[in-house]
Amino acid sequence: MKRLLPRSLGGQMALLLGLALFVAQLINFALILNERQKLTLAQNQGPAITRFAGVAADLARASPDFHAAIVADASHRGARFDRAADSGIAPAERDAALETAVRRALAEAGVSPRTIQATALPARRSAERGRTPPPRRDMQVLRIAIYGVDGGWLTARLITPRRDPWLGARLAVATLLLYLIVLGVTVWIAMRLARPLRELTRAAEAFGGRQAPMPVAPSGPTDLRLAIDAFNAMNLRVLALLDEKDRMLGAIGHDLRTPLAALRIRVESIDDDEDRDAAIAKIAEMTAMLEDILVLARTGRSREEARPIDVAALAEAVVEDFARLGHDVAFAPGAPVIARVQPNLVRRALSNLVDNAICYAGQATVSVVASGDWLEVRVVDHGPGIPAAERALVRQPFYRIEGSRNRETGGGGLGLAIAQSVAESHGGRLELTGTEPHGLTAIITLPLR
Missing domain, CATH: 1.10.287 (Helix Hairpins)
Structure with a gap:
């Protein structure tokens, strides 16, 4: 999981702020969509439900002799009321939310029916049921039926505007656009804050x-x-x-x-x-x-000025100097390796490594190889080696495994420290590893470019 997270300050700020903004926009989208849907339902279905409640209240208060006239008078302007033997609404079509709204409107009008059934059908489905479809496709048919007002079923077919099918999509697009705009500004601010820090890092490294x-x-x-x-x-x-x-x-x-x-x-x-x-x-x-x-x-x-030289040739020259003094030192021939270095410092570091190998092992083998953007100068011996726990310590100035300061038993403890300092001053490093079956391999790694 950590590998997927950005490492830069600007990237982490942009990610965290982006996630926080996404969650906030998601919650805001859900709240607005819910409120807009409620408002749409109130605007579209409210007048029709109020009209139905008014007709039901008139029937409840009027004499049975006037019921037929009230129903006939109410059936105009996109509405048709009937007194029927059943509701005409299938159980699977019933809309609980719509029935709750109808019950609330009837209660406000002082009507308490025994049963309420209601459903909302689009124009196409209404036409399939053999009804005359509404004149426009953006309309719907509310079918409401109540039982118990005049001893039978009072049914109504009311035409109202349909719920906007694209309401959620439009809100989602608007929310997404707002999110992208705010996220873009957030990323720009994060990058603006991180840019001076990157410049500080480059200056410190340089x-x-x-x-x-x-x-x-x-x-x-x-x-x-x-x-x-x-x-x-x-x-x-x-x-x-x-x-x-x-x-x-x-x-x-x-x-x-x-x-x-x-x-x-x-x-x-x-x-x-x-x-x-x-x-x-x-x-x-x-x-x-x-x-x-x-x-x-x-x-x-x-x-000393750094300049391009053949590091392999320099290492071979160091080996020849030790060989002329009678030491058992060998150079493993290889291809030329050109790098921009400070020759005298690199010579001093390599001489220290070879001198250490001769002092403790009596022999050394030197090689220079290039790999990718780096070169490696290896000094291998088959002496007693250095315990793994002390390989980091021996690179510290004046540290020696052998406690005396006698140069005949190993010098003053500065050879490896100098080699490491030379490698680091060139942007490289010094590594100490074991040699099979025993011994030590000292590796100076330097950049080729």
Whole structure:
């Protein structure tokens, strides 16, 4: 059921208001139709029933010697009254609503018959019964009979206008037109309210922190205009904070690299080889850690220009670099895969994944494949792998399954975080899955367009 519901705010507003309006119009249609039908019956049948009640009241008050004259005098202007031995109305033809109206009119006239029978027949059916049809097809024949006024049956055949057969259809069309007009205005208002929200969404998605944010023109009601103004101001504040962060990172990088370089020069003059090598290794570790932190912090704000390159060739070059260092790394050949990326960042992310595979599994296989609008860079190893419960945690900065911070046992916990940040900065993602029968497959998915 949820799949059938629109996901946008404008669509949901239009659907809910449309349903509410439909129910309201349906109830309104039923009420108006009922009232119009009652009014039509009163206008069409009321005078004839009143006329019949008047004749019955005259008969009830008059002497039996004058009954025939009263009946004959009343039989004119589209009406015929008779005194008969039976009502002439079949039980299946009786109309309960009409009989109730006749009983009410007779009671108001002071007449209380024992039996009342009444029916309304269209002109065609009246003609089929051997009667002279009314002069117009939009007329009907009311046949009323009462027993007990003068000792027998008083029957009447009265011509009245027919109930409008198109009344319901005309009301339905008018209701539908009104519904469509109001629904159209409702949908237009909903779309007008949703349009600024869509523009806000596009601006938020387009803002990657690398360039000035796309301003959104205020539109819509006052509340939305104020929200858009606040959003634009917030974007400018965020950009200013990011610029300040870059300046701060540049200063930190400069201020730390210089003393580390000077410290290494001094350390290299130590006479004891073991102490000198240990100090140089520690300085190299600190320098590498500093570089990793700066790369992670600047990934989303990299000034490197994105350009179309063959990602498969880039991955093969990374594999060759590791192979020249004597590592067991292989590249699965495939077709060229061209995508617009930042080469240095993608190289760094891929190098981190391959380095992790070598560190924990001693080997790695790299492949690049294209599928639809996406490309996948896969790094597969057959080492111990990562438990499924920790695959999301290891992508967080500084998180390591092995608790020590020794780079010889796995580094500082920034490799996967950097790879994920690079993938997300390109509009992609990093996934970690298990490899059969054991091991880990790291997949960087990037958009081709």
